[in-house]
Amino acid sequence: MKDVLEKASFLIPALLLIFTFVIYPTIATILLSFNINLIPGVNLVEGSTSLENYVKVLTSEEFINPTGLRTSSFPMGAIVHNVIWILIHLPATTILGLLLAVFLQNIKGSSIIRSMIFLGMVIPMVVGALMIAFSFNKDMGIVPSIFKCLGILSLYKTWTSYPDTALLSLIIGSIWLWTGFSVTLYSAGLASIPKELIEAAKIDGAPFRVILFKIIIPLLRPVTVTVVAMTILWVLKIFDIVYVATRGGPGGASMVMALLMWDYFARMNAYTLSATIATLLTIIVLPVVILWIRYATRGE
Amino acid sequence: MASLEKKVISAAIISLIIGIGIGYAIAYYTIPRPKPVVTLTVIGPWSGVEMEYFMKVLKAYEREHPNIKIKYIAIRAEDLAAIAPPQFAAGKTPGDVLITPWGWWVASMGEKGHLVDLSELVDKEEFVPGIFDPVTRNDKVYGLPFTAWAKPGFWHRKSFFEKYGLKVPETWEEFKSLLKKIKEEIGITPIASGDGVGWPLSDTSEHFIITFGGPELQLKLIKGEVKWTDPEVRKIFEEYLVPLLKAGYFSEPKDWTAQVDLWWKGKYALYFMGTWITGMVPDPGDLGVFTLPGCKGIVMGTDYISVSKYTPNLEEALKLARWLATEGQRIHVGTKAGKFATWLKVELEEHWEPMRPVYKALMTGEVAVVPDLDDAVGGKWQTTFWDQLKLLWTNPDKLDEVLSTLQRVYEEQAKGK
Numbered sequence: 001m002k003d004v005l006e007k008a009s010f011l012i013p014a015l016l017l018i019f020t021f022v023i024y025p026t027i028a029t030i031l032l033s034f035n036i037n038l039i040p041g042v043n044l045v046e047g048s049t050s051l052e053n054y055v056k057v058l059t060s061e062e063f064i065n066p067t068g069l070r071t072s073s074f075p076m077g078a079i080v081h082n083v084i085w086i087l088i089h090l091p092a093t094t095i096l097g098l099l100l101a102v103f104l105q106n107i108k109g110s111s112i113i114r115s116m117i118f119l120g121m122v123i124p125m126v127v128g129a130l131m132i133a134f135s136f137n138k139d140m141g142i143v144p145s146i147f148k149c150l151g152i153l154s155l156y157k158t159w160t161s162y163p164d165t166a167l168l169s170l171i172i173g174s175i176w177l178w179t180g181f182s183v184t185l186y187s188a189g190l191a192s193i194p195k196e197l198i199e200a201a202k203i204d205g206a207p208f209r210v211i212l213f214k215i216i217i218p219l220l221r222p223v224t225v226t227v228v229a230m231t232i233l234w235v236l237k238i239f240d241i242v243y244v245a246t247r248g249g250p251g252g253a254s255m256v257m258a259l260l261m262w263d264y265f266a267r268m269n270a271y272t273l274s275a276t277i278a279t280l281l282t283i284i285v286l287p288v289v290i291l292w293i294r295y296a297t298r299g300e
Numbered sequence: 301m302a303s304l305e306k307k308v309i310s311a312a313i314i315s316l317i318i319g320i321g322i323g324y325a326i327a328y329y330t331i332p333r334p335k336p337v338v339t340l341t342v343i344g345p346w347s348g349v350e351m352e353y354f355m356k357v358l359k360a361y362e363r364e365h366p367n368i369k370i371k372y373i374a375i376r377a378e379d380l381a382a383i384a385p386p387q388f389a390a391g392k393t394p395g396d397v398l399i400t401p402w403g404w405w406v407a408s409m410g411e412k413g414h415l416v417d418l419s420e421l422v423d424k425e426e427f428v429p430g431i432f433d434p435v436t437r438n439d440k441v442y443g444l445p446f447t448a449w450a451k452p453g454f455w456h457r458k459s460f461f462e463k464y465g466l467k468v469p470e471t472w473e474e475f476k477s478l479l480k481k482i483k484e485e486i487g488i489t490p491i492a493s494g495d496g497v498g499w500p501l502s503d504t505s506e507h508f509i510i511t512f513g514g515p516e517l518q519l520k521l522i523k524g525e526v527k528w529t530d531p532e533v534r535k536i537f538e539e540y541l542v543p544l545l546k547a548g549y550f551s552e553p554k555d556w557t558a559q560v561d562l563w564w565k566g567k568y569a570l571y572f573m574g575t576w577i578t579g580m581v582p583d584p585g586d587l588g589v590f591t592l593p594g595c596k597g598i599v600m601g602t603d604y605i606s607v608s609k610y611t612p613n614l615e616e617a618l619k620l621a622r623w624l625a626t627e628g629q630r631i632h633v634g635t636k637a638g639k640f641a642t643w644l645k646v647e648l649e650e651h652w653e654p655m656r657p658v659y660k661a662l663m664t665g666e667v668a669v670v671p672d673l674d675d676a677v678g679g680k681w682q683t684t685f686w687d688q689l690k691l692l693w694t695n696p697d698k699l700d701e702v703l704s705t706l707q708r709v710y711e712e713q714a715k716g717k
Contacts, residue, residue: 042389061708138552158552162694247497251691251702266382268680 026282032275044271053276062252062260074163074253078260085171085235085256092175094227097182102216104183105190114187118180125177129244132173136160143169160246163253170242170254177241178234182227189223190216222295229292236285257281335367338616343395345603347374348557349579353637357628361620368616377402378497378683384608388414393608396617397624399446403434404678406604410435410442416607416614418444421622428642430669434676435604443604444625447632447639450658451503451599451672453591454491454570455563455577461588466569468590472540475593479549482569490549492568493693494556498686501553502674504572505541505689506599507592512536515597515668522676524714528707529700537692537699545696553693575658578638584654597668598661601675602642677710684709 028038033053037045047053057063061077068076075081100117104110120128135141136159147155159169193216201211217224239258242248248255248263257277265274346354351374358370375383377400384394388409400406409415417440424432427445435443461467464486469475482490494500510518513536520526526533544550551559551568560580563571571577578584591598605624607617629641633651640651640659651659662669674682688702 041391044389137554139554158554161552161690163691247687249498249687249690250694251688251698251705253691263680263683267378267683269381269385271386 029275030279030282032272033279035272047272053272054280057273057276057280062255062263065252074167075251075255078255078257081167081255082236082238082257084167085174085238086232088168088171089175089178089235090228090231093178093182093231094224096175096179097186097227098217098220098224100179100183101186101190102212104187114183117183120177121180121184123177125240126244128173128177129241132170132176132241133160133245135173136165136169143172160254161250163250166246166250166254170245173245174235174238174241178231181230185223185227186220189220193219225292225295229288232288233285236281236288337367337369338613339369339371340397340613340616340620341371341373341395342397342399342620343373343375343380344399345375345377345380345401350576350637353579353632353635356635357624357631360631361623361628365619368620370620376497377405381405385409385414388412388608388610391610393610396607396611396613397620398606398608399603399624400606401601401603401672402675402678403443403604404676406435406443406606407437408678410440410606411437414609415442416609416618418442418607418618418621421618422625426626426644428644428669431602431642434671435606443606444621445602445642446605446624447629447637448600448602448642449574449576449639450662451507451572451574451601452658453507453589453595453598454572455587455589456570457564457566457586458588459586460566460569468588469593471593476544479544479547483547483549486569488567488569489551490569491544491551492559492563492571493551493553494559494571494573495553495690496556498553498683498690499674500556500573501689501693502685503574503599503672505537506670506673507572507595508536508541509533509673510597510599510670511592511595512540515670518597518599518670518673522671522673524710528703528710534699534703537703542692542696542699545693550693553690574638575640575655576638578652578654579636580638584636587654595667597670599672600662600669601672677713679713681706681709681713 024038031038032044034051035045035047035049035053037043061067061075063079064077065075065080068074069080076084104113107113123131136143138144138156138158141158143159144156147153155165157165159165197215197219198211201215206214237258238256239262242254242256242259243262246254248259258281261274261277261281264270264277342358344351344354351372355372358372362368362370373395375394380394380398380400381402384398387394393414406415410417419439419441422444424441428448431445431448432441432443435441456466464482466478466481467474469478479490482488493504506518509521513532517526517532521528521533554562556573557580559568559571560573560577562568564581578587581587605621607614607621611617626643626645629643630646630650633639633641633646633655636652638652638655640655640662648656648659648663661667674685677685685706688705691698692702
């Protein structure tokens, strides 16, 4: 018993820190979304305990815009924009990461190329956002210039200033920033695949397509699960590049959940509404995290 | 013998210690000591050259008050409005003296009990009439005005107009012809559109509202007495602003400071901006400005000085606030900041020369002075206004959507939703 207590005592500092900086703020935020204030001496709540914040947020046009959805035009609402972001970003970074990792595997000087791809992950997101804004700028950006050269003048414009292209420009930019992550993970995964397997397949005359789909991709499944989970989490929480490049505009066309949370907090000082968005984000993120942890702990 | 000697020495030492003690005590209570140095943190919205001009004011105060050191932190109005409230809620403040152009925010924080009532700090009669209105709630004044700016109209380079034989328009038709000539004959986009957080577009739009709806329409929109979807408002946008946007006479919105440089270099011919632009160009003597023909009002605004209730240096902070609102203005208007005084004891001649005509026109009542629309309404509506105008600038066909959104958010804000 004494031994157990002694061992447990070592956990106390860590538990204290986790409780102070993780558990307590999380519980306080969730309660705040119901207009219950746990923070002594700080007046953050104006209404009585209820679900009114959830009703306000879920029925607001910033969250879901029925008109935008009906007409398929932006803004469609922050949650829809996040979903669109995942639908484009997730397959793009996963497939690009896998293909680049496979093709760079046996190329001379691939480490330099990998480093260049990884640069997007290394630079601060704020700088990345500025680079996105410049890349899609009509006067100095490479993307509009390419479309000008191709004669597609409807896309020779500052993408971040127009509602139909603002979100897309951010998504494309985020793919560039995030691909380094998936390339790195897939490269590490590829290094762990026994070379004999691939060599044996080659000797048996298997074409590259078969090797890719029958050997490499199945063996990289644990890596793919991690890439998918981390990408979904990253996209759901995305804030900085939107804040810097478009501030959610024009007309809310690139608003996302995390920026909406910030808007409620900083622009409107509506702390309870901000806490509601934070809670909703947690509820959305939680299944992804649970599934990922389950998969990881199964040891597959 | 030796014992006597010891006693004498001991007595001498004791006498010496007592003497030093008495001498120190006398000196302590009679000789005036220098006051302890107090460091005040001032938060203001200016950076770059604007900050340099403001620093001249702060340095002057430090010279007059050797016991005060001032630490200046540049924080934009929108960032201060995000940073300060959570600190206030916890009984803390990010600075001793806070300066922001958002009067609505000052009044709101004051009403919540976070700012000191400054009603008795200055004589309000000595200031521009109405200047305290945005920061007054329940007869309490939570902000003192610093120097002011105006948004008089479209700035242009005189040399540019001379080079291409352009004339300042006197009618709306002449204005449209001017824009057409610039676009088709000179081959450039006529008007630069500033962006950043979005306020430059709101300034331009307000100028159209004041010109074609009169200063009273702007006041009614601020008070919510006229709806944004009202035919009178819609007509101004539909008949005057939207056709110019559709004709490509306005550039895409881009960072407003970068646009100053591009406009000065001739990429654009006109730029709607406030008087502070005079301090941002290499040759203010080459600047010309005109309003839309028929305009009867000019937007004027100021930066408000407030003092947090939670400052540990309340006495010193109040002294500085009072000085900034009065004598500090004399120094600031003399710099190239492009500002004019709201304290009426500052003479016309004390202003930087390019500012004198604007100051004279405003003070003699040649044009009506109108409050800044988005600064007066504030809150979520302000940022919505900026964002919706960005949408309108690139999608003029969405006028009805823009106006209905503005009205919806205004009503939500008014109801406290």
